[in-house]
Amino acid sequence: MLRFLTAGESHGRALVVIVEGLPSGLPLVAEEVGGELARRRLGFGRGPRMRFEADEVTLVGGVRHGRTLGSPVAIEIANTEWPKWAEEMSPGPGRPSRVLTQPRPGHADLAGMQKYAFDDARDVLERASARETAARVAAGACAKALLAKLGMAVLSHVVQIGDARLSAGASGWPRPGPEDLERVDASPVRCFDPCAEAAMVAEVKAAAKEGDSLGGVAEVLAYGVPVGLGSHVHWDRRLDGLMAQAVMSIQAVKAVELGEGVRVAGKRGSEAHDAIRWDAGTGTYVRDTARAGGVEGGISTGSLVVVRAYMKPLATLNRPILSTVDVVTKQEAKSFKERTDVTSVPAMGVVAETMVALVLASEALRKFGGDSLGELVRNHGAYLASLRG
Numbered sequence: 001m002l003r004f005l006t007a008g009e010s011h012g013r014a015l016v017v018i019v020e021g022l023p024s025g026l027p028l029v030a031e032e033v034g035g036e037l038a039r040r041r042l043g044f045g046r047g048p049r050m051r052f053e054a055d056e057v058t059l060v061g062g063v064r065h066g067r068t069l070g071s072p073v074a075i076e077i078a079n080t081e082w083p084k085w086a087e088e089m090s091p092g093p094g095r096p097s098r099v100l101t102q103p104r105p106g107h108a109d110l111a112g113m114q115k116y117a118f119d120d121a122r123d124v125l126e127r128a129s130a131r132e133t134a135a136r137v138a139a140g141a142c143a144k145a146l147l148a149k150l151g152m153a154v155l156s157h158v159v160q161i162g163d164a165r166l167s168a169g170a171s172g173w174p175r176p177g178p179e180d181l182e183r184v185d186a187s188p189v190r191c192f193d194p195c196a197e198a199a200m201v202a203e204v205k206a207a208a209k210e211g212d213s214l215g216g217v218a219e220v221l222a223y224g225v226p227v228g229l230g231s232h233v234h235w236d237r238r239l240d241g242l243m244a245q246a247v248m249s250i251q252a253v254k255a256v257e258l259g260e261g262v263r264v265a266g267k268r269g270s271e272a273h274d275a276i277r278w279d280a281g282t283g284t285y286v287r288d289t290a291r292a293g294g295v296e297g298g299i300s301t302g303s304l305v306v307v308r309a310y311m312k313p314l315a316t317l318n319r320p321i322l323s324t325v326d327v328v329t330k331q332e333a334k335s336f337k338e339r340t341d342v343t344s345v346p347a348m349g350v351v352a353e354t355m356v357a358l359v360l361a362s363e364a365l366r367k368f369g370g371d372s373l374g375e376l377v378r379n380h381g382a383y384l385a386s387l388r389g
């Protein structure tokens with residue numbers, strides 16, 4: 001099993017993440033983690049912070065001479081803007097120079113202030129901010145490195161921004177494979193289809209002009225997932241449930257879909273499932289469709305894993321339109337602006353990819369075990385060999 005814990009505030013000194021459960025001998029360097037973090041900053045429609053917020057990665061523990069030691073891996077992502085925030089975010093005793101008393105609708109501000117008895121919204125928003133996902137992406141880099149050793153690759157692409165979406169042909173919409181990831185990342189909206197990409201860019205420009213925001217959908221694809229991750233035997237061991245929880249935990253994600261989950265709800269059973277056939281050439285069972293998203297009964301089937309994350313339009317707008325209340329005066333006010341994107345769907349896709357990778361890595365470790373990478377790879381290989389009929 002893989003566990004990870006993040007800490008740190010959006011404008012604090014640094015974010016930190018500890019990843020526990022990685023085997024020894026896994027090659028890992030800070031540049032690999034930095035590369036994943038750079039992917040999280042991608043996307044047309046992101047605010048100015050993304051341009052000057054370089055991520056400074058330090059491997060603090062658990063790695064020696066480019067290989068994991070089997071001990072917890074600790075990663076620090078320094079805030080390059082810290083000198084500007086050192087006073088406002090100081091952990092030392094004192095008071096902030098400016099208190100935010102007008103909680104922003106659609107954020108954790110008001111519920112967090114009431115729950116934790118704060119009079120300053122910054123005490124909540126600093127941690128609720130999606131900057132925290134940088135720490136998750138760093139953990140995800142470790143998970144992806146592990147999955148690659150087991151022949152698995154997880155990637156994402158954007159399938160909808162606002163009203164602009166990929167149109168499905170007879171065989172569904174175009175899906176990138178692991179070899180297409182660079183092409184997806186090179187797209188300004190991380191879209192694999194050039195026609196839909198142009199429509200998405202136009203949609204973002206139109207919303208930006210009006211000071212408005214957009215949501216959308218990113219699709220996560222996991223290739224090479226073997227049959228047998230997750231289990232039908234207990235509710236909290238189901239792979240679909242684990243992936244849904246992990247992806248739903250991403251800030252502003254409001255719905256998660258496995259395979260054609262939403263569409264098949266309106267279909268007949270005869271058209272909603274993935275027929276099984278025996279492929280004598282490879283000696284495996286195959287399914288030619290991915291309606292179930294690669295999971296049946298909470299167990300991976302060996303087919304392509306497909307998870308879609310639906311993101312709400314961002315709540316902070318570039319014009320003062322949403323009403324709120326000042327918690328001191330109780331007077332109506334317009335929601336203030338804490339730096340905001342027009343849309344973060346392309347970046348959210350990278351985070352969704354991360355969360356799916358972390359779940360798959362954890363379940364792979366649970367199934368195959370092993371303290372060293374060599375042992376894990378041997379166990380995985382022996383299991384695959386046992387499946388060949």
Ligand SMILES: Cc1cc2nc3c(=O)[nH]c(=O)nc-3n(C[C@H](O)[C@H](O)[C@H](O)COP(=O)(O)O)c2cc1C
Binds near residue numbers: 107133339341351
């Ligand atoms: C990668 C990423 C970037 C985000 N950037 C913004 C942003 O610029 N402005 C904003 O209002 N919300 C942004 N959000 C969403 C908020 O963090 C989120 O809506 C807020 O914390 C409240 O959580 P909830 O929407 O899950 O209830 C972003 C989310 C993600 C995943």
